[in-house]
Amino acid sequence: xxxxxxxxxxxxxxxxxxxxxxxxxxxxxxxxxxxxxxxxxxxxxxxxxxxxxxxxxxxxxxxxxxxxxxxxxxxxxxxxxxxxxxxxxxx
Numbered sequence: 226x227x228x229x230x231x232x233x234x235x236x237x238x239x240x241x242x243x244x245x246x247x248x249x250x251x252x253x254x255x256x257x258x259x260x261x262x263x264x265x266x267x268x269x270x271x272x273x274x275x276x277x278x279x280x281x282x283x284x285x286x287x288x289x290x291x292x293x294x295x296x297x298x299x300x301x302x303x304x305x306x307x308x309x310x311x312x313x314x315x316x
Contacts, residue, residue, distance in 0.1 A: 239294045245316045246306055250278055250285035254311040258287055261305045265298060266291040284313075 236242070244262075248254040255276065262269055275288040293299045306315040 236296065236299075238296065239292060241290050242293050242299060243288060243290045244302065244306075246287045246289065246312055247314045247316075248285055248311045249313070250282055251311070254285055255287065257309050257311045258289075258306065261309060262289055262291060262302065264305070265302045266293065268292070 246258050248258070259269075259274070269289070269291060273290045277286045277288070278284070279286075291302070293302070303315055306312050
């Protein structure tokens with residue numbers, strides 16, 4: 226139990242947190258991810274989002290820095306991203 230408490234204390238909320246999301250490169254992928262993020266962090270700035278295509282353009286990686294107020298908010302973001310069929314992986 227002490228390890229879990231110690232692990233949860235590594236982040237101090239509120240804070241800025243960077244999320245990486247991977248999927249098949251498409252407008253639908255980016256729109257889905259941004260819709261999910263905006264649901265949980267409505268004040269997201271366009272400057273907080275970086276997009277990078279894989280070498281052959283099949284995959285896309287989005288790096289998004291969000292301001293989160295709690296672990297619960299961050300957990301909900303990851304749950305919704307993981308549930309989206311367009312998302313291959315969220316880190």
